[in-house]
Amino acid sequence: MRRLHDTDRSGWWLLISLVPLVGFILLIIWLARPGDAGPNRFGQDPVATGP
Template identity: 80%
Template structure:
């Protein structure tokens, strides 16, 4: 899955917490959000000055919060874990490291309890 396909899929599945997401889908969407946060931060700095109010950055962040959580849950489903494991992010350091390891890990081969393998099914269920 390429950059454009991943971003389009994440926005098409805006609040879809079912199914599985490949590593490429998650990480391309992560990169897209990182670049957009930098861009909206720069726009805020130009419009509002050095102390900036961050309004555009905030609005963008709110707009992608739900699809970001959804793709994270689908990514965890790909390694046969519940999306509720995303709450580990609130455990200082350990939660971040564990989630990072899980997000980097390859998905389960073949179907699991969350659906068919997105590598063979191409995610079009």
């Protein structure tokens, strides 16, 4: 769910994996993309703020 938040998507998008084949492929593509730079509606960019 955290990876989806990094790309400014809700955790509810995990349910798309229930759609046979297409949902799983779409979810893999979203999880492989780099996160959005800067803050989004789920908070600050964790990479930019550091530990």
